[in-house]
Amino acid sequence: MRKLNQLFLILVISLILLLFVSIFYNLYYIQTYQTNAVLKTRDDGLSSLATIYVITPTYDRLVQKAELIRLSHTLILAKNIHWILVEDSLQKTPLVTRFLKNIQNYGHLSYTHLNALTPPQFKLKTTDPNWLKPRGVLQRNAGIEW
Secondary structure, three states: OHHHHHHHHHHHHHHHHHHHHHHHHHHHHHHHHHHHHHHHHHHHOHHHOOOEEEEEEEOOOOOHHHHHHHHHHHHHOOOOEEEEEEEOOOOOOHHHHHHHHHHOOOOOOEEEEEEOOOOHHHOOOOOOOOOOOOOOHHHHHHHHHO
């Protein structure tokens, strides 16, 4: 008799757990369906949104391409973005030019490629602390003037 009561108790607990799981699953399914429906309706209205301009100053260094790839993958996820990439160089470098041509294969990101050289008196020396002189100001201003 005692084993029968234990089996009955296990059966009741199992049924209650099954009921809770099915309720939570249904709630999750409904919430996911509603979220997807909202996202679909938001996509329709994106063409009326204003364009966001992102200005990125950059300079030649070993990790430049890796950092630009990481940033471009983030920007590609958003719509209505125009990326203004300004190099700190006398002329546009082949690395960045090729990189920008290649990202067009992966998404809808529009871009503008500019260059503005920082004068030597405004560049940091190896002994200078990083807060001594402003960095990327001429490049940001070139992007804003564009």
